[in-house]
Amino acid sequence: MASMLQKRMTLRRKIHILRAHSSSKSLKLKLEAIKREYSRLMAIKRQYLKLMKRMQVPNKDVEVHKVGQGFLVRVNCEKGTDRLVTILEAFDEMGLNVQQAKVSCSNCFAMEAIAVAEDQALDVKEVIKALLRTTEKKGGEPTHD
Known part of the structure; x- marks a missing residue:
């Protein structure tokens, strides 16, 4: 057992x-x-x-909003040499004085600015057209980091 x-x-x-x-x-x-x-x-x-x-090359994106006597401008586009310079030159040609701006160039060129117009007759559409032309210029060739 x-x-x-x-x-x-x-x-x-x-x-x-x-x-x-x-x-x-x-x-x-x-x-x-x-x-x-x-x-x-x-x-x-x-x-x-x-x-x-x-x-991640963004589409050219330009936003402009009327704010008081000036404009709130947002620009997003691909990085390029002298991108900021060409945009500031366009502002100067339109008679826009930049009061404040933020710029970033990490993945793409991005700028947000508040600009006041010397000529109060300046229209939002005119600013958009000028900035779109500026971002399409070949002067802003992409940089290679």
Whole structure:
């Protein structure tokens, strides 16, 4: 009777070990599959980010709003040499005096300025047209960082 009990205990132990081992093995296989899928997704993400970085040349975007006696001007366009200079020259030609400005050139050229017109007859549409012409000039060739 004791030997039968020992055999049963031994058999149960072996079954328990086999179950634990097979469960562990399947978990390892699943983990490896998940790691492969994660690596594949990370590679796709890197390719996507590279493509997005190349495509981040913004459309020429010019916004002008009448504010009191002046204008709130926002310009977003691709980076270029002398971009700020050409825009300030356009302001000067229109008789706009810049009161305050913020400029950024991290991914693209971005400027926000408050400018007051010497000639009160200056129209928002005229300012937009002049700035669009300025941002299209080849004088603002893109810089290569």
